[in-house]
Amino acid sequence: MNCIKEIKVSVLLAVRNGQEFIASSIRSVLSQDFKDFELLISDDNSIDKTIDVIKEFQDERIQLHQQKKSLGQFGNFNFLLSKAEGEIVHFWSHDDIMYPNCLSTIVNFHFENSNLGMSYCSGNYIDKSGLVTREWKFDGTPRLLNKNLYSKYSLTYGCLAGSISQVSLNRKNIGNNYYFIESYLLAGDFELWTRIAEKFTIGFISKKLTSIRNHSSQVSNNASSNYASVVEGIPITNRLMKYVNVDLREKPKIKREVILIHYFQRVMVLFVRKEFKLFISGIKLLSREDNIFLLFLTWIRFRLRTKDQFLKHRRKITSILFD
Structure with missing residues (x-):
């Protein structure tokens, strides 16, 4: 158990114009029962009050970076990846909610499956008001996926992690050379997960650890x-x-x-x-x-x-x- 506690996590939150939901998103991260993490936030040149909301939080684990020029979603995450110091890197979005046991469950899963390149968890989908619009149900996806299984399930269901907020990378295994292709508008995450799956085992955590928010202002809409x-x-x-x-x-x-x-x-x-x-x-x-x-x-x-x-x-x- 001591070994698990020694694993540090970097939570990477890339945001642009997220004033409406970012406070609840940050609170859910700070309320984790696993405490040894850094929360790196990169604001992608927001024109609303996102920065003001973030600065209301006084927690030494938060590091705020303000971009003077927009990097785009995947460029913003790449910036955060270059700053992250954690063995486990968990991506996060300004409009989603972490359950209190999210990080501890992920850390334990990677400790028990030490050869993983990345993992992804499950979660419900919520609307703008926080009401569940689609409840996740187990679809038979196995706990561990090699390249063949990852490909079969991806072809069947699409990008296996329904949201970037459900994905964690094990940088102890994959190193620091895996980054998003910044020219991609939508599928930069799908491409990176596939690139990792070509070399490493992918893990699936069937527990619901997040609530993913869908709303009309998202790029994918x-x-x-x-x-x-x-x-x-x-x-x-x-x-x-x-x-x-x-x-x-x-x-x-x-x-x-x-x-x-x-x-x-x-x-x-x-x-x-x-x-x-x-x-x-x-x-x-x-x-x-x-x-x-x-x-x-x-x-x-x-x-x-x-x-x-x-x-x-x-x-x-x-x-x-x-x-």
């Missing part, structure tokens, strides 16, 4: 993010497809009906929102991955199905990954 998700997501899923050990004859079907159909839907949203230039670019990108006519017909078939029929068919296709 912007219209243009649909195009970014396609541009950034396809190369990542192509990498994942290389690591799954399934019959080669099944891979085109899996790719079309699990992965590309998701991105096709994103592109169609661009059409509905009259973002025609992005729509055309998205169609061209998808046409490099598959026959666009067959992909369109698959999309039509899926749209004609009821929700239950769609989910049943999807389970049938994804089950091929686990046979």
